[in-house]
Amino acid sequence: MAADPLAGRAVTGVRARQAGWRVLTTLGKSVAIFVPVFFVATFVTFALRSLSGLSPARLQLGESATPEAIHNIESQWGLDRPFLVQYWDWFTDVLHGQFGTSWVNGADVATLIGLGLGVSVSVALLALVLGGVLGFALGTLAALRRSTWVDRAITGFVTVVSVMPAFVVGIVLVEIFAVGLDLLPSGGYIPITEGVDLWLAHVILPALALSFDVVADVARQLRTGLVSAYRENYVLGAVVRGLSPRRVFFRHVLRNGVGPALATLGIKFPSLVGASVVTEWIFGLQGFGRFANDSAQAGDVPAVQGVLVVSVVMVVTFNLIINVVLGKVAPAALRGV
Amino acid sequence: MTTFTKTSPTETSPTEIAASPTTLDPVLSVRDVRVRGQVDDREFVKGVSFELTPGKAVGIVGESGSGKTLTCRAVLGVLPEHFEVSSGDIHVAGVDIASATREQLTDLRGSTISAVFQDPASYLNPSIQVGPQIAEVVRVKKGLKRRAARRRAVELLAAVHLRDPELVYSQYAYELSGGMLQRVLIAAAIAADPRILIADEATTALDVTVQAEILDLLADLRENAGLALVVVSHDLAVVAQLCDEVLVMREGEVVEQGPTARVLYEPQHEYTRLLISEHEQYGLEKFLTREGP
Amino acid sequence: MVRRVLSLTAGRVSAAILLAIALLAVLGPLLAPLDPLAVSDDTLAGISGSHWLGTDYLGRDVFSRLLDGSRASVVGALEVTLMALVVGAIPGILSVYLGRVFEWVTLRVADTLIALPFLLFAVAITALLGNGITQAMLVTGVLVSPLFFRVSRAATLAVARSQYVEAALISGASLPWIIRRHVWAKVLPPIAVALAQTLGVGFIIVSSLSFLGIGVQPPEPTWGGLLASDLGYLDYRPWAPFAPALLIMATVWASNLLADAIRDVSGEAGRALLNSRKVRANQAAAAGGTA
Ligand SMILES: Nc1ncnc2c1ncn2[C@@H]1O[C@H](COP(=O)(O)OP(=O)(O)O)[C@@H](O)[C@H]1O
Ligand SMILES: [Mg+2]
Numbered sequence: 001m002a003a004d005p006l007a008g009r010a011v012t013g014v015r016a017r018q019a020g021w022r023v024l025t026t027l028g029k030s031v032a033i034f035v036p037v038f039f040v041a042t043f044v045t046f047a048l049r050s051l052s053g054l055s056p057a058r059l060q061l062g063e064s065a066t067p068e069a070i071h072n073i074e075s076q077w078g079l080d081r082p083f084l085v086q087y088w089d090w091f092t093d094v095l096h097g098q099f100g101t102s103w104v105n106g107a108d109v110a111t112l113i114g115l116g117l118g119v120s121v122s123v124a125l126l127a128l129v130l131g132g133v134l135g136f137a138l139g140t141l142a143a144l145r146r147s148t149w150v151d152r153a154i155t156g157f158v159t160v161v162s163v164m165p166a167f168v169v170g171i172v173l174v175e176i177f178a179v180g181l182d183l184l185p186s187g188g189y190i191p192i193t194e195g196v197d198l199w200l201a202h203v204i205l206p207a208l209a210l211s212f213d214v215v216a217d218v219a220r221q222l223r224t225g226l227v228s229a230y231r232e233n234y235v236l237g238a239v240v241r242g243l244s245p246r247r248v249f250f251r252h253v254l255r256n257g258v259g260p261a262l263a264t265l266g267i268k269f270p271s272l273v274g275a276s277v278v279t280e281w282i283f284g285l286q287g288f289g290r291f292a293n294d295s296a297q298a299g300d301v302p303a304v305q306g307v308l309v310v311s312v313v314m315v316v317t318f319n320l321i322i323n324v325v326l327g328k329v330a331p332a333a334l335r336g337v
Numbered sequence: 338m339t340t341f342t343k344t345s346p347t348e349t350s351p352t353e354i355a356a357s358p359t360t361l362d363p364v365l366s367v368r369d370v371r372v373r374g375q376v377d378d379r380e381f382v383k384g385v386s387f388e389l390t391p392g393k394a395v396g397i398v399g400e401s402g403s404g405k406t407l408t409c410r411a412v413l414g415v416l417p418e419h420f421e422v423s424s425g426d427i428h429v430a431g432v433d434i435a436s437a438t439r440e441q442l443t444d445l446r447g448s449t450i451s452a453v454f455q456d457p458a459s460y461l462n463p464s465i466q467v468g469p470q471i472a473e474v475v476r477v478k479k480g481l482k483r484r485a486a487r488r489r490a491v492e493l494l495a496a497v498h499l500r501d502p503e504l505v506y507s508q509y510a511y512e513l514s515g516g517m518l519q520r521v522l523i524a525a526a527i528a529a530d531p532r533i534l535i536a537d538e539a540t541t542a543l544d545v546t547v548q549a550e551i552l553d554l555l556a557d558l559r560e561n562a563g564l565a566l567v568v569v570s571h572d573l574a575v576v577a578q579l580c581d582e583v584l585v586m587r588e589g590e591v592v593e594q595g596p597t598a599r600v601l602y603e604p605q606h607e608y609t610r611l612l613i614s615e616h617e618q619y620g621l622e623k624f625l626t627r628e629g630p
Numbered sequence: 631m632v633r634r635v636l637s638l639t640a641g642r643v644s645a646a647i648l649l650a651i652a653l654l655a656v657l658g659p660l661l662a663p664l665d666p667l668a669v670s671d672d673t674l675a676g677i678s679g680s681h682w683l684g685t686d687y688l689g690r691d692v693f694s695r696l697l698d699g700s701r702a703s704v705v706g707a708l709e710v711t712l713m714a715l716v717v718g719a720i721p722g723i724l725s726v727y728l729g730r731v732f733e734w735v736t737l738r739v740a741d742t743l744i745a746l747p748f749l750l751f752a753v754a755i756t757a758l759l760g761n762g763i764t765q766a767m768l769v770t771g772v773l774v775s776p777l778f779f780r781v782s783r784a785a786t787l788a789v790a791r792s793q794y795v796e797a798a799l800i801s802g803a804s805l806p807w808i809i810r811r812h813v814w815a816k817v818l819p820p821i822a823v824a825l826a827q828t829l830g831v832g833f834i835i836v837s838s839l840s841f842l843g844i845g846v847q848p849p850e851p852t853w854g855g856l857l858a859s860d861l862g863y864l865d866y867r868p869w870a871p872f873a874p875a876l877l878i879m880a881t882v883w884a885s886n887l888l889a890d891a892i893r894d895v896s897g898e899a900g901r902a903l904l905n906s907r908k909v910r911a912n913q914a915a916a917a918g919g920t921a
Contacts, residue, residue, distance in 0.1 A: 036738040036742070037738070037741050037745050040738055040742035041742050044742070052759050052760070159886075162886070163830070163882040165834045165882070168857070168878060171861060175868055179865060234460055234461055234463070236454075237461065237462075237522070237525075238462070239415055240413055240415060240447070241446065241478075241525055241526065242444070242447020242474070242529060243473070243477055245443070251465070251473070252462050255464050255465070256462065256464050270745055270748065271748065273747040274746075274747030274750040275749050275838075276750070277749050277838075277842065282861065292754045293757070293842065296756075297757045299758065307750070308750065308751060311746075311750055312745070312746065312747075315746070330464045331463075331464055
């Protein structure tokens, strides 16, 4: 049967198409989940102006403005149109990367956010990498040495880590590395283009502070995932076929046990992005968390809306990536096996 | 590397092969093996002994929970956690399992001794297509290159009588039926040309026709590849069809052991008699007349 | 259930810690030896008999601020939790009964809330809405409500589709009895777990917010706010963050521990584990993979 080359080629073609199709289906399904999320999130974000009752007129004219002056300014900003019309305009602008102009200084919001994005993304991604790597190492070690003192020590450590909020970790890190040992700067940012070591020195502490949460969750999920994967029959099957423990771990156990941990990375990412408000404040970084905080305190609605939308886009994009990776690595996890 | 082809099921009876003059060294010898559970310090297997020479088949029957699977797992060196072989010894191709290193065991498994179990779907990695799982064994155990391993895996799928092996190669376990999965599992088990194959309830839960096909396949492998079989079943008919020697187990004890024909015709133990009488209505007669002396 | 939770060490420890924290919240402001807002010239003082935890950069007594601030910190987390319960559970239950459109919309909203970077949203929205404590609790409560939405929805689904309720009705059991016996038994444990978890999460969020000066604003003391005012003076009082940080962490830890304890005793497996050593032995054996 296999000797027929034509048949072989046809089947190979079918297989390639199947594989491509599988990736597309995962992507399609994920998009189907995240499109409503994006809509709801932008809608809520946009509704903030009406909810807060803030107006650029108050910012520009102060409390003593006459109703006519207020009306004038509001119609300049197009705020007197029906709510849904405003939403639709704003939404199409957002799709084009336009977030309008700041009420406070008239600057382009997209540009302002862009200025802080490098800092925030640097910190968030580094935190993700740190948290992922440490969490994977700890979770794997605990699973491989399950029910020994190593496992218990890691579980204990992870519990302690998981109850430390980012700002507490941040303060402790500043205390140890900046104040105590004077090894690292306690704040500020230097772009990676001006030297990787300088960049790293400035972002490592905030990233570490953010990563604790990730470490704890990834380690826990991975341990659980691996331990339960080790109990599966296909592991026994692989052992009986004479595969080495290392191969059994990497190809059979890890592949199926990693699902929950990967999914956790996706779930944790929003809180990583969110916690940037706190860490950027502690470490004096001018990222978008700080920008969101400052803009919100100043009542600059378009700026806040812009930051929130950007954060949602980051979360959604990251989760799409995670879903595709998950579909590749452990298709069974997505099928709910 | 032996590539065997399907021959029409011959009528050579197993006893003829066993009686063939070549006195072979046993590939598997199990001597008075006892398995103990460490948690409550109970013995689950209380003294099992048998020997297996190439091309021979030993059957283990007994009700569920009688310790058949634990015996098999002891032989494979994969007892569940908290279980241990408390006495007796097991030699696989002359290697003592108890004193073998982890590497030695890994070497033995797959290329000397291999196994298939009940519920075949669960023994395949759900995240990898079934073909690559067979190719993996070929690659690791036989040192074939990627492409050659793939080709060999497809050959193996064809050898276990799967129609359209190329397609099956790229399917996932959940896409295949129980009978196909058991064939895939057998293909994976024999991929590294082992000398012993343990089939632990390999046909349980398959419907009757599929069960018969799988049994034919096993008989086929035995005759054409010289595979020694350990066939485990709670079903006497399955064991009777394939094996030269039968062990009847009950609550961890071997209550009766001997050549298949003798055990079937002159059962000594009342439990064996019970098993046989239970089977009378399921057409065991057929085997008795066909395989009788 | 309470008794079974307390029969676990974890349950007792967490209950004891939470009780101590609750006492602190009730009595703290009364026990404060000095006025927590009174400024003095004695700034950044070390530990002494008159200032047990020293003074901050304005010369205020830190020990008094810590005690006084415990009420706002704890009450904040409690409010968030209750808010989340109400905002989450009601649509969660209704989503089973009010038809497909309502179900779809609530599910999507829950998905969205989960996916939002909540601290960022909490900070931004609270500040936009006027930066008051009420706004903070409202916003945070809504943001963490999906947990209750899911839990109550799942529990309602389980009860709505269960046959034992029907069977009990047919066999003539009274409705209150059925609710007590079957519905509560199913619904209460997951809600209790979610409450304990949310208490922990809520505590982290509330202290993060007060750390940033959002919701409860300076000069009113909170544990989070105390940490913020310590941050600038680590050179002078490096040990200052420990007391508030420890209190925050202990509360969060105790909440998580309590959630785990409730989960342990309410799950079928957990119960068996408690009752019989033999079952435990079997489970240990069954848990084994390859040797
Ligand atoms: N993984 C395990 N954990 C706990 N008990 C087990 C396990 N495997 C087997 N046993 C016990 O050992 C006994 C024999 O089991 P087994 O060898 O699987 O029986 P059989 O294969 O004959 O049905 C059973 O009574 C079962 O309770
Ligand atoms: Mg068995």
